[in-house]
Amino acid sequence: MPYRFSAGGLSPAASGWIVRLPNFFLNRLWQTFVVMLGCLPGLAHSQPQPRPRPPSVAFYYGAQPPLADLKAFDIAVVEPDFVPDPRAHARAPADGAHELYAYVSLGEVHPTRSYYASLPAGSLRGSNAAWGSRVIDQAAPGWQAFFLDTVIAPLWQRGWRGFFLDTLDSYQLFADTDDARRAQQAAMVAILREFKRRYPDGKLMLNRGFELLPQVAPLVSAVAAESLYQGYDAAANAYRPVPQADRDWLSDRLREARDRYHLPAIAIDYVDPAAPGARELARATAARIRADGFIPWVADGGLGSLGVGTLELLPRTVLVLVNGAGNDLHLSEGQRFLGIQLNHLGLRYELLDLATTPLPEGVLAGRYAGVVSWMRSGERHPALGPWLARRAAEGVRVAMFNALGFTPDQALLQPLGLQMQPPPAPGRLQIQSRDSGLVGFEAEPLPDRSALSPLRLADGAPARSLLRLADSRGNSYDAAAITAWGGYVLAPFAIQEVPGADFQHWVVQPLAFLREALALPALPVPDVTTEGGRRMLMVHVDGDGFASRAEVPGTPYASEIMEKQFIDRYRLPSTVSVIEGELSASGLYPQASAALEAIARRIYAQPQVEAASHSYSHPFNWAAAMKDTGPANRLKLPGYTLDLTREVQGSMAYINGLLPAGKTASVFLWSGDCVPPAAAIAETARHGYLNLNGGDTTITRSRNSWTEIASQGIRKGGWYQVYAPHQNENVYTNDWTGPFYGFERVIETFELTGAPHRFKPIDIYYHVYSASKPASIAALHRIYQWAVAQPTTRVFGSQYIRKVMDFESATIARDHATGELVVRTGADLRTLRLPAAAPLPGLGEGIAGFTPGPAATYLTLSGAQARIGPAAAGAAPQVYVAEANGAISELRRGPGELQFTLTVNGAGLGLLALASPAACSLSIDGKPVTPVRPGAGRFTTTAQAPSDKRMNNTSYYEFGSPSSLQTTRYLARVRCAA
Structure with a gap:
């Protein structure tokens, strides 16, 4: 009878092919999607605690691992060579535990490994042809010390604390007697014991190694094994069902690991992602594994495509294709026009510049929610058309704006359901039909014969024309359409120039078009505009003009006017920066340095002010200044040559010297054009500083277009620049030439x-x-005065920045076992947005309450993770937070009872609105609080019915000191009548 190798011995099988986890070297797919399993503990404290969920685990060995997506899971096993600093991607248990494990092959070594040439003599015992690797003799002299000193120790020093040990059964390729096998097993046991002696806090996950468990189970955190139902033959690159005999044997081993040794047992199966119905087969296989009581994870054989487990990641990243043409991506149309639309839909995006970067190959399904392109008319990228066709074929939705970006031919267009038409006849084009809900949003479509792409939807194609034009000869053209693979809207019907103006209008409704073209599911959106159901309010100040004299009696410094009339009077949380080159004794105004530094110290001593740097030499044009062409692009500081370390770290150190004890500066505000190259952004991030500025949101009633709203930020070279939510007075005053009252129009922008x-x-x-x-x-x-009259939650600039960074790494996954959505937002982002018409979810894990808002309902979260599902049928309604002017945390819910912490930033009174089905009482820090009639403009919910129609009571509370400027934590406890 033929046999296959299995850890713990040989098992009968109907085939002779080897199935095991592959080495990362064989993975040739650039992108992947990884599926996981849910593991979020329950929040109820007065009800029986549910059985702890098993840990969620992912495996990703490819280059450029999607680290943001991997944060959805408790453990992600990755190739350590592709993650320089695992500590930067860890997450504390309170924020939704996440830890990266390093893939380490114990039983084999590939010749491409850096340590291959220095292996101890005699440690190699044959080859594994399927993977091109060499098999290691675990009992070879010097191997144990080499493995721990040369393989493990450098990883430990880099911050790795979890290790996935692969190929533990490879010794069976040469150990052909019981004694030989026992010798190999004993050597591996010795290695694992020595590992734990050296690294008692280190964690080990084994690939198989079942025969070792009687001796090492207490040292191990989990056991994985592959091919329970569906296997992968690496030598033949083929996928096959696992024979029943093998399945029974492996089920017994996994069950023993789970029940006898109390270890999480992970079954990893393989499905061909290119096969018809692959997604459904993966889900069905995961369901079978889950029904067996094991942790499922089903992916392709190379770990380079979509996988499915108990938890299925729902991608929220979009790949945006642009042509930078040598310019900063900040200036690209895709960034300028689409960024805020994608953000508002809950999507983060990666810009790919076709002028400098090749298109990614491999299977992209699952990693991206879609591909969006914004090409300029006349651009031709030969590889783009076939690449987009492959994406459409694999099920990745594609939305094209403005121009195709490639030369169309019928062979390429046919599978897309498109066909070429003759060029239009001379004369005026007529609008034959249009979708008025999507076309004509800010401007009416104006057909332009010279800009028309002569395309039409093929007869019978499963598509819907959004705008059909006709010429005098009866030829028709579809300038915009929703198709089976996505959609397109071509020039000039994406945006349209405004005659006589320097801005554009949207012709297509961008949110609706993107939502339909990308077939976006109705998911909760991580939201960075709102806290506690209230719109956030922040203040931040660039240090320019700190030394200027004010044109008022006595000519005080402008910084003194700012201090007394705005910081002292309005008492809003404010992020205030200075330019070291203006204030310091070695700067431009040494004679005024002492007076200016004294003003800065007074401002920074106030509790409602956080300090920021506005650089050392205030680069006006960052790209030009970094070429160090002289002081034309920065302040003319004597003897200074621009240096990023000096601009960032040096200025931060200077500002920290102006601060009172207990305060440190953490925010760097970009200066000048606010278009820093990737190297400058990296300089702030590598040293733990937050960055802000840029973007240019300047929409007003005379420039009333969404094209004037900037995104939340931009990613360059892997580093993220956070944009200022709104623009400063310089734009509203025509570069500070007047009218100098012009900044008041920012109120229009706010509205x-x-x-x-x-x-x-x-x-x-x-x-x-x-x-x-x-x-x-x-x-x-x-x-x-307008701002303080609004019902807002006041935040510091640093808090807003952290929320945007959390948005970039937030994850949403579906738990197939419960049907819930598992959302991890990070430590600072505490709001999810739902469409106003969407049904309210149950008050499940992590949800503190709901607040109606503009075209949406805002879900207030109480922590870094939440489980969202429908309210249980027949469940009694529970009290919830309908509104709060701060962040909710540490929430505990019981029958008729709610307890949580409310953190309020220097806003004086704490404000709470509680919706409940019955009368409730509130105590703050142990003292009872009486409900109040909400004053005009103080609460947002006063003129609205409660979000939950089951509620018949909303009570409003004010507490705390009106004069408080400190950030205050209040312990709230709510008790309701039965």
């Missing part, structure tokens, strides 16, 4: 970015010199 869609928080962003002229001072007062 237009708050409704009918809440795109942005409120950000009062200005330079210190705005406090230097009577007109600009008056404008600032009007802005502040």
Whole structure:
């Protein structure tokens, strides 16, 4: 009878092919999607605690691992060579535990490994032809010390604390007697014991190694084995069902690991992602494994495509194709016009510049929610058309804007359901039909014969024309359409120039088009505009003009006017920066340095102010300044040559010297054009600093277009720049040439970015010199007065930045065992947004409450993770937070009872609105609080019915000291009548 190798001995089988986890070297797929399993503990404290969920685990050996997506899972096994610093991607248990494990092959070594040439003599005993690797004799002299000293120790020093040991059964390729096998097993046991002696906090996960468990189970955190139902033959690159005999044997081993040794047992199966019905087969296989009581994970044989487990990751990343043409990606149309649309839909995006970067190959399904392109008319990228066709064929939705970007031919268009048409006849094109819900959003479509792409939907194609044009000869053209593979909207029907203006209007409704073209599911959206159901309010100030004299009696410094009239008077949490080159004794104004530093120290001593740097030499054009062409692009500081370390670390150190004990500066505000190259962004991130500025959101009633709303930020070279939510006074005053009261128009910007869609928080962003002229001072007062009259949650700039960074790494996955969505948002982002018409979910894990808002319902979270599912049928309604002016945390829920912490930033009174089915009482820090009639503008929910129609009571509370400027934590306890 033929046999196959199995850890723990030989098992009968109907085939002779070897199935095991592959080495990462064989993976040739650039992108992947990994599926996991849920593991979030319950929050109820007065009810029986549910049985702990098993840990979620992922395996990804390819280059450029999707580290943001992998944060959905408790453990992700990756190739350590592709992750320089695993500590940067860990997450504390309170924030939704996540840990990276390093893939380490114990039983084999590939010749491409850096340590291959220095292996101890005599340690190699044959080859594994299927993977091109050499098999190691575990009992060879010197191998144990070499493995621990040369393989493990460097990884430990780099921060790895979890290790997945692969190929533990490879010794069976040469050990052909019981004594030989026992010798190999004893050697591996010795290695594992010595590992734990050296690294008692280290964690080990084994691939098989069942025969070792009687001796090493207490040292191990989990056991994995592959091919329970579906296997992969690496030598033949073929997928096959696992024979029943093998399945029975492996089930027994996994069951023993789980029941006898109390270890999580992971079954990894393989499905061909290119086969018809692969997705359904993967889900069905995962369900069978789960029904057996094991942790499922089903992926392709090379670990380079979509996988399915108990938890199925729902991708929220979009690949955006642009042509930078040598310019910074900040200037690309895809970034300028699509960024905020994608963000508002809950999507993060990666910009790929076709001018500099090759298109990614391999299977992209599962890693991306879609591909979006914005090409310029006349651009031709020969590889783009076939590449997009392959993406469509594998099920990745594609949305094309403005131009195709490739030369169409019928062979390429046919599988897309398109056909070429003759060029239009001379004369005027007529609109034959259009979808009025999607076309004609901010501007009516104006057919332009010279810009038309002569395409039409093929007869019978499963598609819907959004805009059909006809010429005088009866030829028809589809300039925009929703198709089976996505959709397109071609020039000039994406955006349209406004005659006589320097901005554009949307012709297509971008949110609706993207939602339909990419077939986006109705998922909760991580939201960075709102906290506690209230729009956030922040203030941040660039240090320019700190030394300017104000044009008021006595000519005080503008910084003194800012301090007394705005920081002291309005008491809003503020992020205030200075430019070291202006303030320091070695800077431009040494004679004024002492006075200016004294003002800065007074400002920074206030509890509602956090310090930031606005650089050392204030580069005006970052790209030009970094070429060090002289002081034309920065301040003319004597003897200074631009140096990024000096600009960032040096200026931060200077500012920290101005701060009182207990305060440190953590925010770097970009200067000048606010278009830093990737190297400058990296300089801030590598040293743990947050960065902000740029983006240029300037929508007003006279420039009323969504093309004037910038995204939340931009990623360059893997580093993320966070944009300021709104623009400063420089734009509204025509580069500070007047009118100097012009900044008051930012109120229009606040209003237009708050409704009918809440795109942005409120950000009062200005330079210190705005406090230097009577007109600009008056404008600032009007802005502040408008802002403080709004029902907001006040936040520091640093808090907003962290929320945006959390947005970039937030994950959403579906738990197939419960049907819930598992959302991990990170430590700072505490709001999810649902469409207003969507049914409210149950008050499950991590959900503190709901608040109706512009075209949406805002879910307030109580922590870094939440489980979202429908309310249980017949469940009694429970009290929840309908509104709060701070962050909710440490929530505990019981029958008729709610307890949580509310953290309020320097806003004076704490505010709470509680919705409940019955009368409730509230105590704050152990003291009872009486409900109040909400004052005008103080609460957002006063004129609205409770979000949950089952509620008949909403109570409003105010507490704390109106004069408090400190960030305050309140312990709230709610008790409701039965």
